[in-house]
Amino acid sequence: MNNNSISGQIPPELYRLPKLVHFLLDNNKLTGYLPPELSKLPNLLILQLDNNNFEGNTIPDTYSNMSKLLKLSLKNCNLKGPIPDLSRIPHLLYLDLSHNQLNESIPSKLSENITTIDLSNNELTGTIPSSFSSLQHLQRLSLANNSLIGSVSSTIWQDKTENGTEKFILELENNRLTTVSGNIDLPSNVTVLLHGNPLCSNNNSLIQLCNSEGVIDTNDLVPTNGNGVCPAQSCPLLYEYSLDCFCAAPLLVRYRLKSPGFKDFLPYINDFKEYLTTGLSINTSQLNFTFQWEAGPRLRMNLKFFPVYLGQNSSHTFNDTEVQRIKSMFTGWNIPDSDLFGPYELLNFNLGLYQNVNTTSSKSGISTGAIVGIVLGAIACAVTLSAIVTLLILRTKLKDYHTVSKRRRGKFLITNQQVYCYFVTYQNVAVVIQINYYRPYLIVHPE
Template identity: 60%
Template structure:
């Protein structure tokens, strides 16, 4: 996770190739390096800006006049100039292409063009920015291959190019990115074999390559990645490939998702992975019996559906305390259904267990047919359902339960407390305040049902943002394809019961601090929730204009066309 560096300019100078640094001893007024000003103008020239978000890019000096989305180091380097530290131009409805001149911003740490409509290729010149730590290009229309030169970014912490139209192979040079923790390359058209050289990446934590055109075999060397937590390769075509048995040695793995990959062979024994939370091997051609040992006590989801598995249901699927969903539907499993699957479980009021066993060759239930509260068992399409006394198991399928929720924070205990829009009651008290609205998405959560973890998530997010629990309202959440969990969050100013001077608004410095936490990935990953996407931030009317005007201009890189005045 990217953290702002306490080091400042000595380390930066080591990697910046700024021509102006040669002008030692020359006294300058503190302004932006003229070479970088020319680069910014070239970048703007290559873009189409229909909303005129970059209209102030021809007014004054980029660093001192606060050009939209341009963030500079807060003091000059030894050459006497200010230098661009970050380009944050997400969510601005930009079109056009990325200028090769980007590679001349040689001191830059963050390059963010996420959630625009930029087309063309990724310039190979970006590989010249040796200081770059965050390369964020998700959600555009970028095409063409990934440049080999990106493998030169030895300080890169995160590369996000997901939801584009990138094609061609994965460069072997990416094996040089030994500081990179996050590879988010899903939902593109990347093809060819996954380079086994990627197994040399010592700090890789998340590898998302799902929804591409990858083929060949699964590198068994991935088991050598010492810090890998999430591996998602869904919806590729590894036709005829077996899942390497060595994947059972991934000691830190939390999530393994290989859905719809045309895989064959047996289900590997993953019982040696001590903290595995989520396993999805559905929609393949896996065969043979399920010879898994006892999986991790932290497992929430097991999906082996839509394969050609045979044999009996292992009793090792019972006694898993966190299990929310077991799906082994649409196989050729036979024999009896062990009632211990639902009898050996204790659920509280917020927990559910769904057992999807339909469309197999199961003939009887071994044990009690009494189903505990909050447990659903589906057996439709098995011979056992020819017995007319099993309506609890063989009734009409309801379909997948949609784990989603919408709520309001208006309390029935204060009906007379009418808050005029855009004011709202705080989640737990009758006090009118104006929230910040955040559209947030868990990209790879380690669960199937959010209900039991909602309060844990609230504690995690508020503590990460240094807020109180009462300042957060999860207005709604819904599952999206992936599966990913999208949320609408409301953040409220702090309220203290004994304080007669509670503010109805965040002050400007607090808004800036909170937005900075989200946009710089300062919120630490938590194993259960995985990485997040920031999709949209909305400021309501009282935060627009006046003392907040400069703040709005500085954060237009986030709001862009999604800025809403209400």
């Protein structure tokens, strides 16, 4: 329910939803406090409430009991107080508490699998925890615009980039840091931002760390083609080269990850291809795509699915059955969610060359309208029959009374097409039996 105009307090009663997995209410107008009861949700994986106004309230300590949580994002929520102890959340991948008024020190222990820590633009004090040097999967550590003191250890970035392909960004601008310990030489894929700290004053040895004034995240579409360069000749209209350099007609799908558990997608491209193609029961070579980060952060993708390549005699197009199957997998949300990639949304399914394929599931037998008519007719008949039987039973019972006046017994009136009334008298009492299509009942009136 994110990106709406929902206002008011988050209902504490939501903890009664034991199967709730993804709770996304970011970019609304929520106020009040964060309900501690949410920590009772036994299967919650994502809690994302960015850009709301919780009126200076604190993060409940009970949130440290969310043992299955993968992502906690409370950015720009007007929160105060300390950060809870999150050491009891062993699988936490993503933590964003930036742009609040949180104070005291940074928790000394976080999940060893964490990829993103953003605590920037708060009022945090103390030193940078030494345990951050052992977080091998960390992609981005942002602690800028706080009041941190002490030294910065270069071991935070030295051991995270062994293969030289993954990016690591360390943002520490505008704190009170005084020294850097260890080797200050930066690999090409590491960015460290330290300007605005005392250690940058008249220290020429740290010029490469102190000169940068910001990190610009690219929003360009990034291609993920993989297997070399295809021949120069072009494919016919509506056909493209697959990864096997084979001209084929792709299915085009616009797709978005609503709450991914990382800041840098490049290390996970192969994992994503494996996840998506396994969910669709196709080969990884049948998928090519571009991706682009959007506000949120959300990850938008343009997916292209190609017919399977089995040599030069392979089909250049999908058959109708395969087009229907792939579309139904997306539109029916039959691809399982991934803990790392989170929930997805389908933006568009472009059939392209396959636009004349009937992708609506056909149903044989009696039409829906006929079924509805039969059911309603059967219900009407059953109710009418039960009403008549009830009337006959009551009439028989009343005839058993020998004192009933023969002169005044037995007037049957039809008041309209839906209501029937039967009048009898017994010892100066008028008994009105009223029957309609919905409910037979008795009304007794004194004469």
